[in-house]
Amino acid sequence: MTAINWFHFASPARFYPLAGHIGRACGLLSLALAVAGLWVGFIVAPTDYQQGEVYRIIFIHVPAAWMAMFTYVVIAFWGVLSLSLNARLPAMMGHALAPTGAMFAFVALWTGAFWGRPTWGTYWVWDARLTSTLILFFLYLGLIALRSSIDDPRRADRACALLAIVGVINVPIIYFSVNWWNTLHQGATISMVAAPKMAQTMLTSMLLMTFSAWAYTIWAAMSRVRSIIIEREAQADWLDAELNGDGKRRR
Amino acid sequence: MNQHMFFIVMSYGMLAICIVAEILTLRASRRAALARARAVRQSEESQ
Numbered sequence: 001m002t003a004i005n006w007f008h009f010a011s012p013a014r015f016y017p018l019a020g021h022i023g024r025a026c027g028l029l030s031l032a033l034a035v036a037g038l039w040v041g042f043i044v045a046p047t048d049y050q051q052g053e054v055y056r057i058i059f060i061h062v063p064a065a066w067m068a069m070f071t072y073v074v075i076a077f078w079g080v081l082s083l084s085l086n087a088r089l090p091a092m093m094g095h096a097l098a099p100t101g102a103m104f105a106f107v108a109l110w111t112g113a114f115w116g117r118p119t120w121g122t123y124w125v126w127d128a129r130l131t132s133t134l135i136l137f138f139l140y141l142g143l144i145a146l147r148s149s150i151d152d153p154r155r156a157d158r159a160c161a162l163l164a165i166v167g168v169i170n171v172p173i174i175y176f177s178v179n180w181w182n183t184l185h186q187g188a189t190i191s192m193v194a195a196p197k198m199a200q201t202m203l204t205s206m207l208l209m210t211f212s213a214w215a216y217t218i219w220a221a222m223s224r225v226r227s228i229i230i231e232r233e234a235q236a237d238w239l240d241a242e243l244n245g246d247g248k249r250r251r
Numbered sequence: 252m253n254q255h256m257f258f259i260v261m262s263y264g265m266l267a268i269c270i271v272a273e274i275l276t277l278r279a280s281r282r283a284a285l286a287r288a289r290a291v292r293q294s295e296e297s298q
Contacts (some may be wrong), residue, residue, distance in 0.1 A: 234288035
């Protein structure tokens, strides 16, 4: 069996067309999974006997919260690679993921507020889970602002990698906050070591929407990283076809 | 029921707005990146 040489794709020139293929496939996959997830969530899954119809917000709230946390871990991973290998592509990947992670953090907070109002009787409380998720959203905004504030891309890469690595400590705090502190937010509904505490159809919809969010994030990151590569590698010869308008051949 | 629909519409509506905004931003940033890269090349050629 031939091992994949990952460093082969570390060059922006080789990664650019690959990102186009991966992005397109993930975009279509995300759309298909979202249609299936919404169909199961709104047509097949029954009304909850306690929460009524409003529980259907969890089909986007939970995937958004998971993606916001996971995306930050991935950005920190790219940050470690960027600093240790002094490579451009990992930094570009971190750059490309931050806006989508911020969007999911915002959606998690927003949908959580609109689920909390009818369920808890309030849009917001300063409990550990909600506050640490708000900090995650601010960390994403910080990453985006920090990159925009530094003109030299390589210096911006290093600064953002450091912020991502330092900020990743917030992710386990978010995850375990419901165990460590007395919070209004309930504990984990799904665990790797225990049976899920929800009906099969509800779980199916939530997982379909989660995989859709994964595919969407990959699509968005691949689309954004291609723009970043164009901007940062403007002088490279291999971009001639793209800049001359016949770039479709390279995708 | 109507109140629940309001919360559901507010949640899914915001997600839809965010996704549409991101798609438009991605398309605009690609066009801007291409324009900037072409401008860099033109300024180099003129020098």
